[in-house]
Amino acid sequence: MAAGLFCISSSSLEQTDLIAGDRAALLPAPFREWFAARGWAPRPHQLELLNRTREGRSVLLIAPTGAGKTLAGFLPSLTDLAVRPMRKPGEAHRGIHTLYISPLKALAVDIQRNLMKPVEEIGLDIRIETRTGDTPAHRRQRQKYAPPDILLTTPEQLALLIASSDADKFFSGLKYIVLDELHSLVTSKRGHLLALGLARLRRLARGTISIGLSATVAEPDGLRRWLVDQNPPDMMADIVTVAGGAKPEITILDTEAHVPWSGHSARYAIPSVYEAIKRHKTTLLFVNTRSQAEMLFRELWHINEDNLPIALHHGSLDVAQRRKVEKAMETNSLRAIVATSTLDLGIDWGDVDLVVHVGAPKGASRLAQRIGRSNHRMDEPSQAILVPANRFEVMECRAALEANYLGAQDTPPLGEGSLDVLAQHVLGRACAGPFDEDEFYEEVKSAAPYAGLGRATFARVVEFVATGGYALKTYERYAKIRRMKDGRWRISHPNVAQQYRLNVGTIVEAPMLNVRLTRKQGAGGNVRGGLLLGQVEEYFLETLAPGDTFIFSGRVLRFEGIRENEAFVTNAAGQDAMVPSYAGGKFPLSTYLAAEVRAMLADPSRWKALPNQVSDWLRIQQDKSVLPRKEDLLVETFPRGNRFYMVAYPFEGRLAHQTLGMLLTRRMERFGARPLGFVATDYALAIWALEDLGHMIRRQKFSLGALFDEDMLGEDLESWLADSWLLKRTFRNCAVISGLVERNHPGKEKTGRQVTVSADLIYDVLRTHEPDHILLQATWHDAATGLLDVARLGEMLSRIRGRIMHKDLERISPLAVPIMLEIGREQVPGSANESLLGEAAESLIEEAMGA
């Protein structure tokens, strides 16, 4: 982004001159001179945006990376500040003039560096500072006393700032709010918190102008509403769109090598990818999951005969290791970096001239943004290669290119604002000073995600903040916020504000354990020290037995044991990893290409567009099993290892399959099939069980028609949700965000493990005794929007009624291979757990009887 801020190529310079002629006058003289001295001209969209803000309008700028988006966003405030009268000696400090908010700390720091350069060159007297979790206390203190002109910060820091008692003074002079990477901010709970913060800022400083910077999205109106006050409803910010620049040159990897029927490693492509790395200056290799990153990195080094500097970067690695890689990137001393989404957003990584994406286009729909990295000049086409890891992905890549799918981001699902976030915000509002409930309700409704919030629900959230909101009113005397005589709410004790500050934010980490490398095998419990390799989700480590090997941090490791918050491992170089599926960082995205792939699959005449090996695969499937017609559902059953599998191929996308999996396993449990777990992909759903499923279907212990009956979406859905572990996980997040469970007590931090235990217990108690509690409603809502995709599932179930083909096989079919390798560790609660306990008990009996 640094290099791209002001660069402009000659071709669009002419264009600029034509359009910008009269508009350039908007710029103060020092800016015009500065541009001229460099032989540059401001771009039309930069001036257009400036023009709109001069008219007092908030603006959404949609532009591809490299279009000078950041400068466009800051031009209004820089030009404004340039003509501002000097502060006279002795005059009080002015508040913040411009607030910049980015999703990433690193981005805020990056922007500061990039902004300082022109500011100094133009000779502007402007103070620009960052404020993040890393900012030392003394500097924060000083920022409060003498605010900078431009403050660069994150949504969490904004929440803290508006919750302080001097927020009104601090923000009273605020003119502009610049929101970077808006498309990625708005889709999460962080976005909800930020929207509420924005509503607050609009009250603290009337007439503040919002400027949203976004990558290309399919439907920008949601973002336009998000930027402005929703009173009156459906108001929208202006929009300035920059046409896409040069189209990226995206190709599917062309290789002689055998494309595997299955898997996600793309091992087959390693030699071709390595050749591509050699042909380019710097290559970024993106993968969808951490385990893929580990695998790819290791494989590349395996054949790295030229000893090219190739590095690995993902979120689980230790910070020190990540910083080292980032440093090396900045100085262009790397030839290739293997990365996951940790490197996704607009950070500057030196001279990347090729992006390789391993995996299906669902990851690649983010590719537009990622490809942006490969070229800072928007007018030159960027180079990108898609590497499908298996044959389903070949079809999906093909379908994606044919449907011209990769140009735009999927429309961000701008759902209703969540109530747990609102609860956090209500407490923050009270920390800043007393509030009137009706007035505050109007303010909250002015934030787009909460525009539809009912008055009664709002009152329940306030009650929840005050005393927990239980039907049984036993906590009145411990209330956190109380009504004063004049009816306004205030916090009941200064401690409440202190606690609030420690618990701000919407990101709840999955419980993680440190992974420490030791020398001594089998010593798990008794060793200390050793190199810290990074962190891995607890649920993954819990399924390992001592002696199991897995890949992490670019090496094969042997698991030795867990002690408190650390997992101990030893080097197992030279061995194969026994546990391949460390699924950390899986994309929760669903793809809209599934129907397209289904059609391709059903129509052999379209297979010609596919590589021979892929069409061969489909022919073998036809031979060994069957291929479903476009509207049919194929269900295969087969044994494998000590389990029995059922694989269905609805091609409806992962979310719908996940819901289907949860409901089917519940039913199968009732039918006595003792399901153990399931896994869902965009194409298929696999369920495994202790009982022989094929046999049960043949013997009519249950019928597939009954299993897939639509009525599952009624009571089954309700009752499944009630005791689902997924709902427990969702509840835990809601409990933490809403402040029911604190992640931090002053002086005492709860570990993730402790939070998990207590949140599960709370969930059980609450569900039994107050199933209508507002937090359970919030949990249900999160689950329904995030995990279910019920509508799509319903359409599918009615489509396949009477059209289910069952194929009982002796072994896994070619089509089933991809999903079988996806098998993670999603759990089904219920009798299988009891069976496992029973089995373990049996072994004790065996031992006792056999001795």
Next chain:
Amino acid sequence: MNLAQRIAWEAVEIAIAGERAVCDPSGALYLPADRLLVVSDLHLEKGSSYARRGSFLPPYDTIATLKRLAAVVARWQPSIVVSLGDSFHDAGGSGRMPESFREHLLSMMSGRDWYWVAGNHDPAPPESLPGHWVSELALGSLVFRHEPARGAAGEIAGHLHPGARIVQRGRSVRRACFASDGLRMVMPAFGSLTGTLNVLDRAFAGLFSRDMLTAYMLGRDRVYPIAGELLRA
């Protein structure tokens, strides 16, 4: 159902220092010889204890625990009940307990010898509740106290909230458990808002002879004896 049937279908009979004892799936221990029922770590009024500090946990934990206690008392009809310490989550807990809960508890206590053993959460007798207040209790070869002491054979203790974890077929199952090596026992916490601590944690070090340790894991309606070597940290 007679005693034998109850044991066969629901609970597991074991011996502790030679005394017969039955592990009930609710987490209570029954000693048939003395018609004595032991429960540990009820942590009554834990919810309100947290609420005082600003975390509004559901105010239903006490009634949930009392209902489960009433059920297990009705099942075994003991003449003696021992509450093995941490009966209340904090010193003010019994005072905060709503009147209806107190009456519920009183009706369970009536006609029985009820012993409140002192715990670290409740070092003083509960307010306005009957029953004997003791720091520990000896009966035959057994001794009942809250915090386990090293090398104490025949001891039945609580305090540590033991839980155990096994991994079968790549799946992890974690449950509260009775922990015993045949000589002594640490009871699971009975309270409905109480977490667990893995029996392989350092806090249990030196209590059991490792090769004799069995975790009696609490299932939905059964107790599962799991050998020490199958347990995972």
